[in-house]
Amino acid sequence: MRNWIIIAAILVVVGLIGLGVTFKSTGFSIGTVEIEKQQQAVDAAGVERIRIENDSADITIVPSASDQIKAELSGNVSQKFIDDVKLSLKKEGDQVTIRTESHTGFTIGINILNLKLKVELPEREYRELVLDSSSGEIQVQDMLAQTFEIEAESGDISLEELTGDQMSVKTSSGDIMLGKLTGKEINVHASSGDIKLEKATADELTIDVSSGDIKLKDADAKLLVDTSSGEIVVSQAAITHPMTLSTGSGDVVIHTDRQPESAQIRYNSGSGDLVNSWKDHKSSTDGDDYETITFGDGSVIVSVETGSGDLLLGRR
Amino acid sequence: MIKEQYLQQLWGQLSKVPEPQRRELMFDYEDHFRIAAEHGRSEEEAARELGDPQVIARELMLSYRVVEAENGGGVVRVSKAVLATVGLGFFNLIFVLGPYIALLGVLLAFWAVSVALGILAAGVMYEGIFGQGIPLLQASFMAMTALGIGMLAGVGTHKLTRSVFKITLKYLRFNSRVMGGRDK
Numbered sequence: 001m002r003n004w005i006i007i008a009a010i011l012v013v014v015g016l017i018g019l020g021v022t023f024k025s026t027g028f029s030i031g032t033v034e035i036e037k038q039q040q041a042v043d044a045a046g047v048e049r050i051r052i053e054n055d056s057a058d059i060t061i062v063p064s065a066s067d068q069i070k071a072e073l074s075g076n077v078s079q080k081f082i083d084d085v086k087l088s089l090k091k092e093g094d095q096v097t098i099r100t101e102s103h104t105g106f107t108i109g110i111n112i113l114n115l116k117l118k119v120e121l122p123e124r125e126y127r128e129l130v131l132d133s134s135s136g137e138i139q140v141q142d143m144l145a146q147t148f149e150i151e152a153e154s155g156d157i158s159l160e161e162l163t164g165d166q167m168s169v170k171t172s173s174g175d176i177m178l179g180k181l182t183g184k185e186i187n188v189h190a191s192s193g194d195i196k197l198e199k200a201t202a203d204e205l206t207i208d209v210s211s212g213d214i215k216l217k218d219a220d221a222k223l224l225v226d227t228s229s230g231e232i233v234v235s236q237a238a239i240t241h242p243m244t245l246s247t248g249s250g251d252v253v254i255h256t257d258r259q260p261e262s263a264q265i266r267y268n269s270g271s272g273d274l275v276n277s278w279k280d281h282k283s284s285t286d287g288d289d290y291e292t293i294t295f296g297d298g299s300v301i302v303s304v305e306t307g308s309g310d311l312l313l314g315r316r
Numbered sequence: 317m318i319k320e321q322y323l324q325q326l327w328g329q330l331s332k333v334p335e336p337q338r339r340e341l342m343f344d345y346e347d348h349f350r351i352a353a354e355h356g357r358s359e360e361e362a363a364r365e366l367g368d369p370q371v372i373a374r375e376l377m378l379s380y381r382v383v384e385a386e387n388g389g390g391v392v393r394v395s396k397a398v399l400a401t402v403g404l405g406f407f408n409l410i411f412v413l414g415p416y417i418a419l420l421g422v423l424l425a426f427w428a429v430s431v432a433l434g435i436l437a438a439g440v441m442y443e444g445i446f447g448q449g450i451p452l453l454q455a456s457f458m459a460m461t462a463l464g465i466g467m468l469a470g471v472g473t474h475k476l477t478r479s480v481f482k483i484t485l486k487y488l489r490f491n492s493r494v495m496g497g498r499d500k
Binding site: 011012016 | 439442443446447448449450451453454456457458459460461462463464465466467468470471474
């Protein structure tokens with residue numbers, strides 16, 4: 001027993017000294033190698049549908065002035081993966097499919113895959129833009145398509161200036177940041193992650209989060225917002241569209257520039273208070289614990305339900 | 317005859333104990349009947365004085381197991397002793413076996429830490445030699461440190477384990493009437 005202790009102590013001391021000395025001279029870095037940039041391009045004529053399937057690269061989709069659809073894969077990876085990373089771009093009929101593959105299989109040791117995929121699409125309207133990603137950050141800017149379908153298993157998503165009819169954005173784990181969206185039906189879903197939206201115009205905006213906060217600024221649409229655990233903050237000029245806001249646990253905040261002109265706010269909560277900063281309204285409570293506040297003739301219905309959380313109405 | 321039946325039952329209940337030790341345990345009880353007869357008491361009376369042979373057998377089993385564990389206690393022997401105490405009452409199931417299993421769980425966790433550090437050392441060395449992630453020299457020092465800490469953790473856990481077993485056996489002794497515990 002004593003021998004073990006002595007040997008162990010020596011190992012620890014020598015090891016720590018050695019680490020200290022080697023770190024000082026070379027610093028700690030896990031060695032990776034830069035992969036050769038892979039580029040593929042195809043003529044965009046007749047292309048209506050774009051489909052991108054991604055393993056683990058960070059993706060950026062931007063418009064381009066040329067008439068070619070371009071994809072570029074770059075980054076750095078552990079030495080052993082250098083031949084496993086592949087970019088493919090295929091045009092079949094009116095669809096272009098871009099695929100990044102990194103089939104690394106089962107490996108022992110340190111595995112690093114740090115890849116970036118940049119896709120440039122000519123500026124025009126497409127029928128469909130579908131993005132299916134396992135992991136990696138996604139950034140889409142300035143695109144026009146009838147249908148957007150963006151789905152990530154893990155990774156933050158940032159969409160800026162998208163115009164279309166149907167938009168569906170999903171991530172299992174990651175934040176979603178949306179700016180300047182114009183559409184008819186916008187569907188946003190995150191299992192775990194915050195949602196932040198600034199400026200959207202749509203017929204209907206549906207947001208569904210299991211765990212995470214939701215912040216909507218200037219969302220000009222009928223709102224159906226739900227989070228099981230997290231806050232909902234709606235900030236806009238006035239209440240013009242109906243809203244259904246619900247949280248399992250978390251506050252709901254509705255901030256407007258002026259007092260709502262004509263809205264009926266119905267609030268139901270397991271445990272929470274209605275805090276109203278506006279003055280000119282009628283309030284009532286009905287037997288089922290529904291508190292109702294009516295502004296003007298109450299034509300726009302705002303329905304708020306929280307398991308445990310307050311409703312705060314006020315000026316933004 | 318009552319004496320024969322009683323002693324037969326006792327002998328049968330102790331079937332798990334090897335014959336030499338079994339004979340030793342039985343000696344006091346054979347003697348009890350002999351002394352009772354000398355003092356003019358009947359066999360029935362003597363049997364009644366001793367009590368239920370099943371209960372006595374369980375207590376004797378416990379004392380046998382505890383002695384075995386004290387003589388070379390690994391987790392198996394100590395556990396057998398703890399299990400033998402369960403036969404003596406429901407109380408022991410909850411207040412002795414329960415905590416004992418919990419303690420075993422904690423000890424297992426500590427052992428796992430020690431083993432994990434060893435695996436870490438091996439993994440880091442592997443990466444240092446075959447992979448390009450870490451320079452060999454750095455990997456060696458990392459492995460040394462991990463191995464050293466793992467060994468120290470192992471020594472610590474070994475000592476802790478010994479203490480836990482020692483305390484457990486002491487408690488079993490203390491709580492047993494047969495082994496000279498409180499109630500005797």
